[in-house]
Amino acid sequence: MDDNKQDKRKDEYIFGLDIGESKINLFVGVSEGENVRVVECGDFPLKNADEFDSVVETLQQAVQVIENTTRVDVHDVYVGIAGKHVRSLDTQGIVTLPMGEVREEDIDNVTKQASTLPASAGEIIHIFPGEYNLDDEPHIRNPKGRSGRRLGVDVQVVTVKQNALQNLAKCVNRAGLNVAGFVLEPLAAASAVLTNDERELGVALVDIGAGTADIAVFVNESVRFTFSYEYAGNSITSDISRCLNVPIALSKAEEIKKKFGTCVISNLIEDDTFPVPAVGNRGDVSCSRKLLAEIITARVGEIFCKLNEQLKVHQLDSIINGGIVLTGGCCALEGIEDVACKVFGKPVRVGRPKGMSGIQEAYQNPSYATGIGLLYYANKQHREKKNRETGTQIAVSMKKGFQRVLEIIRTYL
Structure with a gap:
C-alpha cells in the first residue's frame, strides 16, 4: 500500500529544463490539480553554450545537485526551445463537409491539412489553430455543430530545424534524461506571466x-x-x-x-x-x-x-x-x-511568474519566467494525459460491465 502511494507520488513530479546562452535552469514541481507546487529551482551558470560537452557536463551537474537536494529522480523533462532555428509559419486549410455539418473529425482534418508541410520546413513542435471560416462566414472560434459545405482554418505552425532539435535531444539524453516534449519558450513564459x-x-x-x-x-x-x-x-x-x-x-x-x-x-x-x-x-x-x-x-x-x-x-x-x-x-x-x-x-x-505555491521570492523574477512556465505547461500536459487515461479506463470498465450483464442474461434465459 505504501509502495503504491510512493509510486503515485513519483508520477506527480514534473520537470522543466531551460538551456540558455549563459545558464541552465532545472525546475522540479508537483502537480496539484490545476496548480503546481515548486519543489526546487536550480540555477547553473553555463560556461560555453556552443560547446556540446560543456552543456552536457553542466546539465549532468544540475541533475545531480537537484536529485541530491530533493531526493527525487529527475527523468522526463519538458525542454524550452527558441532562437534562429525556430520558424513560425502561417498556413491555411480547407475541407468539404460530407455530412453538411461540422464534426470533431472535420476540425481535425482541416487542421491536419493546414499543417502538412514539406520536410524542408523542419520538425513541427506546435500547431495553433486560429479562426475558422464556414462557407462565406469568417472569424469563427468554434465551428463544431454548425451547418455548411466547406470549412477553412488559419493555422500558426512552429517548426524547428531538424538538426537543431536532434542536437538538443541528444544533449538531454547524454545527461541521462528523456525529453517529454519541446516547448516554444515564449509559450512557456506566457503560461507563467500573462493574465486572462x-x-x-x-x-x-x-x-x-x-x-x-x-x-x-x-x-x-x-x-x-x-x-x-x-x-x-x-x-x-x-x-x-x-x-x-x-x-x-x-x-x-x-x-x-x-x-x-x-x-x-x-x-x-x-x-x-x-x-x-x-x-x-x-x-x-x-x-x-x-x-x-x-x-x-x-x-x-x-x-x-x-x-x-x-x-x-x-x-x-x-x-x-x-x-x-x-x-x-x-x-x-x-x-x-x-x-x-x-x-x-x-x-x-x-x-513575473505568478500563482504558484512553494516558489521562493528570489525566483519570482522575469529571468525565470520560461523555466517556471515550463512547469505550468508540463502540468497541463500531465493532467490531460491523466484525463485521457481515466476516460479510457472508464470506457473499458463500462464495456466489461456491459459484457458481464449480457453473460448474466444469457445464463438465466
Whole structure:
C-alpha cells in the first residue's frame, strides 16, 4: 500500500529544463490539480553554450545537485526551445463537409491539412489553430455543430530545424534524461506571466534573454505570431565592452551591466562615474555612467524597433490591445519598460511568474519566467494525459460491465 502511494507520488513530479546562452535552469514541481507546487529551482551558470560537452557536463551537474537536494529522480523533462532555428509559419486549410455539418473529425482534418508541410520546413513542435471560416462566414472560434459545405482554418505552425532539435535531444539524453516534449519558450513564459484579460484583448510577450529576443502574440489561447531576433543581452554586453573608453573583457562588461546598467538617462549627470580596472593591473579608470546608459539604451531600443517592425509587417500591432509584457534576464535593467513603451506605443509591464505555491521570492523574477512556465505547461500536459487515461479506463470498465450483464442474461434465459 505504501509502495503504491510512493509510486503515485513519483508520477506527480514534473520537470522543466531551460538551456540558455549563459545558464541552465532545472525546475522540479508537483502537480496539484490545476496548480503546481515548486519543489526546487536550480540555477547553473553555463560556461560555453556552443560547446556540446560543456552543456552536457553542466546539465549532468544540475541533475545531480537537484536529485541530491530533493531526493527525487529527475527523468522526463519538458525542454524550452527558441532562437534562429525556430520558424513560425502561417498556413491555411480547407475541407468539404460530407455530412453538411461540422464534426470533431472535420476540425481535425482541416487542421491536419493546414499543417502538412514539406520536410524542408523542419520538425513541427506546435500547431495553433486560429479562426475558422464556414462557407462565406469568417472569424469563427468554434465551428463544431454548425451547418455548411466547406470549412477553412488559419493555422500558426512552429517548426524547428531538424538538426537543431536532434542536437538538443541528444544533449538531454547524454545527461541521462528523456525529453517529454519541446516547448516554444515564449509559450512557456506566457503560461507563467500573462493574465486572462491580456490574452482576451491580445498581447505581445517579449522575452529578452542572453542569446535571442523572442516575441509571441497571443489572442485568447491562440498564438498568432512568433519571431526570434538574434541580438539580445549578449549584444548589449558586447557593446559595453567595445564602446567604453577603456578596453574590458566580456565577463567584466557583463558584471558592469548588471551592477551599473540602466535605461534611465535623464536622472544621470556627467560626473556620475564608476571604476573599471584598466588592462594589465594599471589601476582603476573612471567611466561615465551616463555613457554606459546611452550604450545600453541604444541597443535595447534597436531590439525593440526590430520586433515592432515585425508586428507591423504582419499587421499585428492593431490587435495588441492588452499591450506588451516583458520577460527575460534583461528586464533587470532599470527603465527598460519605458524604452519599450516609446517604441511600441503600447502599455508595457514587466512579467513575473505568478500563482504558484512553494516558489521562493528570489525566483519570482522575469529571468525565470520560461523555466517556471515550463512547469505550468508540463502540468497541463500531465493532467490531460491523466484525463485521457481515466476516460479510457472508464470506457473499458463500462464495456466489461456491459459484457458481464449480457453473460448474466444469457445464463438465466
